[in-house]
């Protein structure tokens with residue numbers, strides 16, 4: 001199986017506080033991997049470490065191997081890492097700009113000026129994010145007028161527009177209603193044909209519906225990583241079974 005990203009001996013500290021302990025994980029390419037675990041177990045910390053979003057917050061030790069390069073090194077260009085490993089946050093974060101300008105924001109930053117390239121990429125990304133049909137006649141209107149679910153799909157389109165290989169998502173539907181949540185889950189399943197998705201979720205149904213692989217974290221440790229069906233139906237570790245049956249968390 002092709003691996004998109006490999007984490008070796010990942011440790012994260014906030015000041016003196018050691019919150020992620022020696023994690024080793026291989027994220028399969030063109031698959032969806034869910035990170036699950038109780039609040040405070042370190043899911044977001046791990047996720048943010050994968051594209052250097054913890055640089056200013058925490059000490060991140062260990063290797064993050066991307067195409068044979070350890071991207072967790074100061075000399076590696078963070079901006080380029082984030083072009084290849086994009087992030088979608090929990091709260092939709094549209095900019096106070098038009099729908100169109102939101103989608104092509106990263107391309108403009110990267111210096112793309114060709115209008116045809118920009119508009120093609122905008123349409124392609126909005127289609128991939130399953131938003132095109134709803135917004136194609138209002139591309140020049142403010143993104144802030146969209147519903148929460150539409151705003152989140154817009155943020156997904158904005159991330160896709162720079163053509164990353166990997167998309168990190170931190171509880172991408174937790175601020176959304178059930179209909180928007182299921183639209184986004186359907187979108188993710190389509191996207192994995194082209195992208196590798198790593199998603200934090202505290203929603204077990206979401207992990208079991210959408211993820212191919214699931215990693216269970218507890219108190220900063222990776223307890224178990226396996227195919228989602230195995231984690232949910234036949235976990236190896238007692239802690240995993242206890243968490244899934246609601247004994248804690």
Ligand SMILES: Nc1ncnc2c1ncn2[C@@H]1O[C@H](COP(=O)(O)OP(=O)(O)O)[C@@H](O)[C@H]1O
Nearest residue numbers: 014019037038039040041042043044045046057
């Ligand atoms: N910026 C920060 N500064 C200090 N401690 C933090 C910070 N962010 C998270 N933590 C702590 O790190 C631990 C893991 O948090 P987090 O990664 O957010 O967990 P999760 O996403 O699983 O809820 C928690 O104890 C949390 O309080």
Ligand SMILES: [Mg+2]
Nearest residue numbers: 043044045200
């Ligand atoms: Mg979190």
